[in-house]
Amino acid sequence: MKALCWMGKEKLEVQTVDDPRILNPQDAIIRITRTAICGSDLHLYDGVIPTMQSGDIIGHEFMGIVEEVGPEVKKVKRGDRVVVPFTIACGNCFFCQSTLWSLCDNTNPNAATAEALYGYSGSALYGYSHIYGGYAGGQAQYARVPFADVGPLVVNNDLPDDKLLFLTDIFPTGYMGAQDADIQEGDTVAVWGAGPVGIFAAASAFMFGAKRVIVIDRFPERLELAKKVGAETLDYAKNDVLKSLRELTGGRGPDAAIDAVGMEAHGSGPGGLYDRAKQTLGLSFDRPTVLRQAILAVRKGGTVSIPGVYGGLIDKIPFGAAFGKGIVMKMGQTHMMRYLQPLLERIEKGEIDPSFIISHRIGIEEIPEAFRVFRDKKYGCTKVVIDPWTDRTGALVPRDGTATQQAA
Amino acid sequence: MIQAEIETQLDARTRLSVGQGEPQSTTEKAARSPWLYAAALAAVYLFRRQIFSPGGLMFATGFYAAKKVKTGQLFGAAMQGVVREQATFTINKPAGELYDLWRDLEGAPRYMESIQSVKLTGGTTSHWVMDLPGGGTLEWDSELTAQEPGRRLAWRSIGETPVPSAGQVAFEPAASGRGTVVRVDQEFLLPGGKLAATMGGLFSRTPGGFTRENLRHFKQLAEAGEIPTTKGQPHGPRSATTKVTQAFTGDREQQNIEPQTGTIDHDIERQEVA
Structure with missing residues (x-):
């Protein structure tokens, strides 16, 4: 075969x-x-x-x-x-x-x-x-x-x-990500990553009773998908995520935060470079930018749910913040x-x-x-x-060289 | 009652005595030479360096430090005495059922790695044949020294054998009826003692590895009805580095299983094409 x-x-x-x-x-x-x-x-x-x-x-x-x-x-x-x-x-x-x-x-x-x-x-x-x-x-x-x-x-x-x-x-994984977030009727939920798991987590968050879901990413086509399931979007390349989430939630922070990114977050700034350097040198497997943000962003007593995959050791995790805010963290394979x-x-x-x-x-x-x-x-x-029974469809690279979205 | 103490002692009739294993032949004396192990370790280190460089570095540092210490002192302690191993798993089955599964000694090759065959030779005695890495076999006779149905089995090797061994398996109901706590204690008198045991782990398993993995396989067989494996599954070409990795860490950790069928019967596909 x-x-x-x-x-x-x-x-x-x-x-x-x-x-x-x-x-x-x-x-x-x-x-x-x-x-x-x-x-x-x-x-x-x-x-x-x-x-x-x-x-x-x-x-x-x-x-x-x-x-x-x-x-x-x-x-x-x-x-x-x-x-x-x-x-x-x-x-x-x-x-x-x-x-x-x-x-x-x-x-x-x-x-x-x-x-x-x-x-x-x-x-x-x-x-x-x-x-x-x-x-x-x-x-x-x-x-x-x-x-x-x-x-x-x-x-x-x-x-x-x-x-x-x-x-x-990815559908059950996003769904369990939302279930692990312990969403109560009327909650506001922040989801990092508008990839498939993040999108399904956002869609599932509404099924569990969330009133608002805010999806964080930077790729326009992915943020479009988030809008399709009824979520608000936040472009992390254009906005300060922590400040924006605080503003968007009336100064309280989201009730739940879902890390649907995992170990290869595209961090920016010195922290992101530090993580990438360590991963390149083999000193650490994971780049936990999103996890850091989720812990800092979630409201006091809120829940951080982690469907994103982590493989090894991570550092510079604000564990004092997690403790001081009394948050709950849930994670794992689905x-x-x-x-x-x-x-x-x-x-x-x-x-x-x-x-x-x-x-x-x-x-x-x-x-x-x-x-x-x-x-x-x-x-x-x-x-x-x-x-797997077709060799090629030719649909991977658009013929005119521009970004296209195939009809679903 | 669940055992509160972590260390279990074998009973007096079962356990091995330390004086039993004084070196006899030249081979056995050589097997107790620290330099043999130092050289083998160095060779293994060089072999592995490309794959695990940070670990290799730590090893080299440790080796240098070890050389500074008087060699005899360092290795002397590690090369004496009986190697004792223990493993514990909770198995989701009643104690009686598990006792019966273990008591069926001739079924041991199903879950014990490298055990080629077990033949009952009497009411309490049996003959064991084990495959060794790189060909060859190790054979010995064993006798049951305790049989307490549903609770405990103990055994020891009898007669002449290069590796005298003894052991027991105890079955105790877990708290709140959550299965059975199964604990295996084993003792081995290896030429070369603990150091040889550790070295063995680089090429095959350590005695501790065997004790633990065999009990894990026993659990898998009892609970799931089969022992998981990927041996015999398809894969693409393996690089030289991967082959070295496998030699040290990979496929030896799995049971050998004969595929139960040939290649796929492609009827369904043919029907669709037609």
Whole structure:
């Protein structure tokens, strides 16, 4: 099959590799019909996630048709159309049974490595470094899906893939980001990052009863998406974020702050340069500009929710402010299996069509270039979806060379 | 009741005595030479330097400092005595079920790394064969020294063996019925003692690593019904650096599993094309 392989920092190649096989009795093999590039894949592209190995197949947002199941798979069967959540869970451990699915005890073959770095290991993820299990990912034509009766959501409707694909990660991730923000009816919520997770977090914040949502970014096409879901926007390149948020909230600060950016924030000023220098020198993995702002901006006793990914050590975090203001912080990989069915129902009822964030539809050979375009936010790129059975669509780079937005 | 003390002692019948492992042959004496380990460590350091330079630097500093100390003093202590290891996991299953799973000794290769086979040779005795890194096997006989159904099993090696070992596994109900606390204590008498154990970790696992990972696999098998693996999955070309990384940190951490099927049957695709 064809698959996207990580060959090093900013080096991706589409390679012909072996087809995946059933390795464990609860495995299934999925023929992938749609897959996507996630913002968190850009951390892999930029080489800031430790324990990647050259040749790793990446990608964790994919759906498709079940081709083959192992002898212990009871519910899912060949021919089923499934959405595959990006976290892998066993369903039987203390954490799975407490619906803390992304903290599953039993799916990471490299748990010892994760324990050395984090104390304890969370669940494995597809295509996201060896500390998270080293499982081959889904920017490929086929994928092996362990614990096939626990993770994949069987879909029995005729909605197109593009409307369902984001159930694999970014819609539930944004939704849990809003849920973790502990939003009360009438609250004002600030969301850093108008990427897909930030947009879904903003849309979900309204579902949880927020009266106002303020989305912070600097790319016009992304701020446009935020407006589409009913949010106000704040351009951090033109405004002082802390001062603006204070003014916009009547001097009190937002009730909740959501960091939908994570470890590679585009910091400005001396702090941003300091972080970038340290990351370049390998002294620190993460650039926590947004986290700092969120802690300082949120109102006293407010909640900071962090769906953005962090990988290692961070410093210059205003922990005194966090303590002094008595804030609550919640974070972590998404407990996907909590959200798949309820969010599917919202899509089926027509309450939300997640495909509005798609800017580019491409073929498998175009993925390496699409990473660069997505990372550099060129051609109005907000979300790239891939048909792995098409080589090229030619839709990545606009023919007239100008920024265009494809019809969603 | 949950054990309050962290350190568990093996019972008198099971545990190893320190005097048991005085060096006999030239090989065993060589295995106790600090310089052998210093040289191997230096070689490993040079090999790894390109990958983990800050750690390498710290190692080099430590090595230089160590050289300043009288070598015999430094290594002497590390090379004596029994290596004791402990691992604890809480497993989401009743104690009786877990005891029975462990008591099925011939099933041990399913969750114990590098154990090739276990054959029962009597009511309480069994013969174990372990694969060693780089080919070859280690074989020994073992006897059960305690069997308390639902609570505890203990064992020790019997007869001539290069690595005398002993151990026990205890099962105790966790607080509020949240599964069973399973604790394994193991003792090894390695030629070269703790230093050899640490060195072993650079190429294979340390005895502590084996103790812990085998118990983790036991938990995974008991709870999830299988041990997670990525061995045998597809990947693109691996660079030389990646191969070195894998040699030290990568694939040895996983169970070897035979793929249960061949390649994909592409029926569905063909139907669509037709």
